[in-house]
Structure formats: C-alpha cells, structure tokens
Amino acid sequence: MGHWLITAWVSIAIALSHASPCDAKEQSESIAMHSETCLLEPVSLATKTNAVQVELGTLLKGKSSSFSLPLRNESGMAIEISKIESSCGCATTTRKLFAIQNGCKETLAFSVLKNSLGRFGVEIRLHEANGNVRRIVLSGVVRKDFEMTPSHLTIKSQGPQKHEVHLLSYGKRRIGQNCEISVDAGAANLMCDVVPIDDKSVCLRLTRVESEASGSVDDSGEIRVVLRGPDFHEQLLLPFESDSRLSVFPRFVCSTFNEEKMVIQFYLRGGNGAKIEEDDIRNAELRRDIGEGKFACLDTRLKSYRPVADNVVRAEYLVSDGLGEFQQREHIVISLPDSRTAAFFLMRPREE
Structure with a gap:
C-alpha cells in the first residue's frame, strides 16, 4: 500500500476570526491581552427576581475558565446575599456573604470547568437574606482545543475523489502561524495539501487520482494529523471508512x-x-x-x-x-x- 506523509509549514499574519469566552462588550484591552479572567457584561438586579441569561461563549474541554460578572443593584433597596450555590459542581465561586447598596455594583468572580462537548447550561442561585432567590443562568459551548470538520470521512474504494477538511483552533494556539502540520493519509490512499485560511484555521485538501500505482483503501482507519508549534505538540485522528464490502x-x-x-x-x-x-x-x-x-x-x-x-x-x-x-x-x-x-x-x- 502506498503511503504519503505530507508536512507543511504555514506562517501568515491575520486578525483572529473565532470567538473566545472574552468577547463581551465591556471587556478592556488589558484584560483580553494580559489576564485569564474574562469580564462579562453587567447584570441588572431589578425588583423582580426573574432568571437572568448570561452567555459565556466558547470554553475549552477540560480547562477551567474564569469570569468576572458585575452585578448592578437597580431594585430600589439594598440587596444582601446570604448564600451562593450552583446547579452543577462545574461552576464554583469563592464569594459567600456580601451586600449591594441600591445603585451600586459588586463583582461576582466564578470559574467554569466542563468535560462534555457541546452546548451547556448552569444555574447560579443568589440567596437573599429576605428569602428571595435570584437565578443567573450561564450558557455556552464546549469545544476541543482543535477540531476538524467534517469529523469523519467516507472514502471511495475506487476512482478519483476530493475531500476538504477544515482544521480549527478554538484555544490560543495559532496553527496558521509558525506551525508545522504533518498529515499521514496513506491508509485511505490519499495525498494532502495544507492550505492556510487564517492563523486559527487551515484547510486539508485530500485527493486521489486513480492510477496503476494507487494502493488499496483500508475498510476503516484513521488519518493522522500532527501539529507542532513553538509551545505545543498535538496529535489528532480523523476516522474514515471505505465503501468496501x-x-x-x-x-x-x-x-x-x-x-x-x-x-x-x-x-x-x-x-x-x-x-x-x-x-x-x-x-x-x-x-x-x-x-x-x-x-x-x-x-x-x-x-x-x-x-x-x-x-x-x-x-x-x-x-x-x-x-x-x-x-x-x-x-x-x-x-x-x-x-x-x-x-x-x-x-x-x-x-x-
């Protein structure tokens, strides 16, 4: 079976195009550049204790993300918080007792760590001394550091074919800048060209032209993608199956x-x-x-x-x-x- 191992260096300079947990409107330049804490938009605590929705954006699987949420008291009276609890152990805070005078703000710092991919929702409950409970519903999406779309391929056992796979970085890693990308697609009898899109994504163009020298395609297997950057080394696997027997x-x-x-x-x-x-x-x-x-x-x-x-x-x-x-x-x-x-x-x- 013929095997191809393609290695490419990509280095381009372009503005980031993917959202992070820190894309709230009121975050400052210094927080975005120098801190691990993401400043969220302020939440208004009005007279009514209806649930407040807060979008956290994209979180990375298995990595704790820290947030700072300003709470603005617009209820017309002082609010005394006697207890804070969450619906899930994945959201934690060190704050316990505090009071917010009418018209003033207090900041609630908390961390979220999720191990399941996809959309999520977590509720933080602020218990007031007078018995009222204020609910803040946190939501977002959990992704891996690196993801490939599509997440699997169906390979034709015979004939020419083309596949495009988009490799994305959702963390801080810049795969389009000073990153070596090696692709081993020999088991699928494919060759790969690495085409940079921006410094957070590249396109893997997998092709095969039928010839006498073409090898066979395994019934199923994985295409191996290795990323080597200045401070990271990651291996990704792209499953494939053939249209064989x-x-x-x-x-x-x-x-x-x-x-x-x-x-x-x-x-x-x-x-x-x-x-x-x-x-x-x-x-x-x-x-x-x-x-x-x-x-x-x-x-x-x-x-x-x-x-x-x-x-x-x-x-x-x-x-x-x-x-x-x-x-x-x-x-x-x-x-x-x-x-x-x-x-x-x-x-x-x-x-x-």
Whole structure:
C-alpha cells in the first residue's frame, strides 16, 4: 500500500476570526491581552427576581475558565446575599456573604470547568437574606482545543475523489502561524495539501487520482494529523471508512462497562447494497488487536440485532471475558461467516 506523509509549514499574519469566552462588550484591552479572567457584561438586579441569561461563549474541554460578572443593584433597596450555590459542581465561586447598596455594583468572580462537548447550561442561585432567590443562568459551548470538520470521512474504494477538511483552533494556539502540520493519509490512499485560511484555521485538501500505482483503501482507519508549534505538540485522528464490502460507522460506536461485562453497540453496513442477515451477526467473530499483528478472540454473545436499512444493521454484543485486559482505546475487527470483515476503534467508557 502506498503511503504519503505530507508536512507543511504555514506562517501568515491575520486578525483572529473565532470567538473566545472574552468577547463581551465591556471587556478592556488589558484584560483580553494580559489576564485569564474574562469580564462579562453587567447584570441588572431589578425588583423582580426573574432568571437572568448570561452567555459565556466558547470554553475549552477540560480547562477551567474564569469570569468576572458585575452585578448592578437597580431594585430600589439594598440587596444582601446570604448564600451562593450552583446547579452543577462545574461552576464554583469563592464569594459567600456580601451586600449591594441600591445603585451600586459588586463583582461576582466564578470559574467554569466542563468535560462534555457541546452546548451547556448552569444555574447560579443568589440567596437573599429576605428569602428571595435570584437565578443567573450561564450558557455556552464546549469545544476541543482543535477540531476538524467534517469529523469523519467516507472514502471511495475506487476512482478519483476530493475531500476538504477544515482544521480549527478554538484555544490560543495559532496553527496558521509558525506551525508545522504533518498529515499521514496513506491508509485511505490519499495525498494532502495544507492550505492556510487564517492563523486559527487551515484547510486539508485530500485527493486521489486513480492510477496503476494507487494502493488499496483500508475498510476503516484513521488519518493522522500532527501539529507542532513553538509551545505545543498535538496529535489528532480523523476516522474514515471505505465503501468496501463491509464497514462500521465510526461515529456510532459506543459501549457500556462495569466490572463483570461490557456491551458494545455499532452499526454495520454491507458495501454495494449487500444485505447482512441475523445469522451473519449471530455467528460473527470479534477480535481485539493485541499488537505485533496478533489478535485475541473476544468471548461474545449477540444481545440484539435490528435492521435499519436494506444493507445496514445495528448490533449489540455482550462481552464477558478478558475485560481486565481492555485498554482505554481498542482496535476491534469483526469477521462474518462469509469472510467479510470490518474494523473499528472502541473507546472504553468509565465504569458504571
């Protein structure tokens, strides 16, 4: 199989185009440039105690973000805060008791740390001494430091093709400036050109022109992208699947695990419209990659089988042996009785 490893240096100067948690209207230049704390727009505490919405913007997964929220008392009387609590342990503050005189402002400093990607909402409750409760609803979106769009590819096993993948930086890393980007797409039989967009994003143009020298395409695998900057070294993996005889949808592989058993669920597709019968799934063999070209058979039992299209089925397997040897990330191969095979990567979840 032919493999290509493409390395490119990109260095351009352009204004940032992606939002950060610090894009509130009243933040100062000094805060944006020299501080880790983001100054938010002031919140008005009026007579009514309706919930106030506060948008935090983009947060990075697994990294604590600090915020400073001015509270302006416009209720016509003094407000005495006796307790502060949040609906989730991901939002914390060190402030406890304080009072805000009418027409004055106090600042509420807090931190948010989220480990789940996507939109989120957290509620901070300010308990007043008179029994009133004021609610501040914090919302935002959690992303990885680096993300690729699309997050997976379907590769044609034959013929010319083109794919464009946008690589974005949502943190402070500037991948379009003094950053070495290496792309290994040999498993998908593709070549890559790295095209800078701005200093926070680049476009990976993956192409293949069919020729006698072209290699084969794996049923599934990952395109490896390595980023090397002045102060960081990151490796990203872009899953792909081919339109070959059998493939697993990489985005829909999931599992549940406890000390005694693991349940693996995935969607299996027959290439060229070929059907997958229940007997094929019931008598399939699942193997785990143990390195050096060797595979260990898994002790499995079919838990459920459901056709979702003419050539697509959802399968659930119960695994009850050798779970102590499972790593955080496993390469699994499924083989059907008619010799069709497919491979996929399985992330081991936390114990229930």
